[in-house]
Amino acid sequence: MAKSAEVKLAVFGRAGVGKSALVVRFLTKRFIWEYDPTLESTYRHQANIDDEVVSMEILDTAGQEDMLQREGHMRWGDGFVIVYDITDRGSFEDVAPLKSLLEEVKKPKNVTLVLVGNKADLEHARQVSTEEGERLAAELSCAFYECSACTGEGCVSEPFHELCREVRRRAVQGKARRRSSTTHVKQAINKMLTKISS
Numbered sequence: 001m002a003k004s005a006e007v008k009l010a011v012f013g014r015a016g017v018g019k020s021a022l023v024v025r026f027l028t029k030r031f032i033w034e035y036d037p038t039l040e041s042t043y044r045h046q047a048n049i050d051d052e053v054v055s056m057e058i059l060d061t062a063g064q065e066d067m068l069q070r071e072g073h074m075r076w077g078d079g080f081v082i083v084y085d086i087t088d089r090g091s092f093e094d095v096a097p098l099k100s101l102l103e104e105v106k107k108p109k110n111v112t113l114v115l116v117g118n119k120a121d122l123e124h125a126r127q128v129s130t131e132e133g134e135r136l137a138a139e140l141s142c143a144f145y146e147c148s149a150c151t152g153e154g155c156v157s158e159p160f161h162e163l164c165r166e167v168r169r170r171a172v173q174g175k176a177r178r179r180s181s182t183t184h185v186k187q188a189i190n191k192m193l194t195k196i197s198s
């Protein structure tokens, strides 16, 4: 039987960058032109990723959420998609502060994220180059994708799947570390007991 895992993903980014459009494109392979500005929505989705059945809970946050809500959503998530709009430099400038807030809320080692530049179909209106996106992702130590929720170009599924992979990798590493430190403690106690009894 295939292994299974549950992963909670939250999607952040300035209002209007296309968070809802991306999530809906990922889940349904469709694009819907107009959405009500999101209050917040949660979706469930299952995918087979590297021979593991991954159950995702995806939270599409509201670009205009307040700080308290934002921090709550950051605490909730295991992994994060930060989205900017390649035709809106301001949305790109929001990315680094979002990462810093994530690090404050989660502690740096618990922040697993991918960066997505959306609206790649609007090349004529581009304000952020692909190289700038790549550079920022390198600074933030995360994977980077450019895509279009509108046309589906740039493989919209990949950021979500890669994020699940990274969350799972880190969970497995964390478990191994905890197991090895438990083993060390057990060995130390055994040593002490051997000494006392000899």
Ligand SMILES: Nc1nc2c(ncn2[C@@H]2O[C@H](COP(=O)(O)OP(=O)(O)OP(=O)(O)O)[C@@H](O)[C@H]2O)c(=O)[nH]1
Pocket (backbone or CB within 6 Å): 013, 014, 015, 016, 017, 018, 019, 020, 021, 022, 032, 033, 034, 035, 036, 037, 038, 039, 061, 062, 063, 064, 118, 119, 120, 121, 122, 147, 148, 149, 150, 151
């Ligand atoms: N051309 C183009 N338009 C897009 C794309 N993605 C989203 N849009 C449009 O951008 C607008 C905002 O999209 P939303 O998905 O509502 O953005 P959001 O980030 O969820 O916004 P909030 O819910 O207010 O935070 C809508 O009019 C979409 O049709 C894209 O890839 N290309």
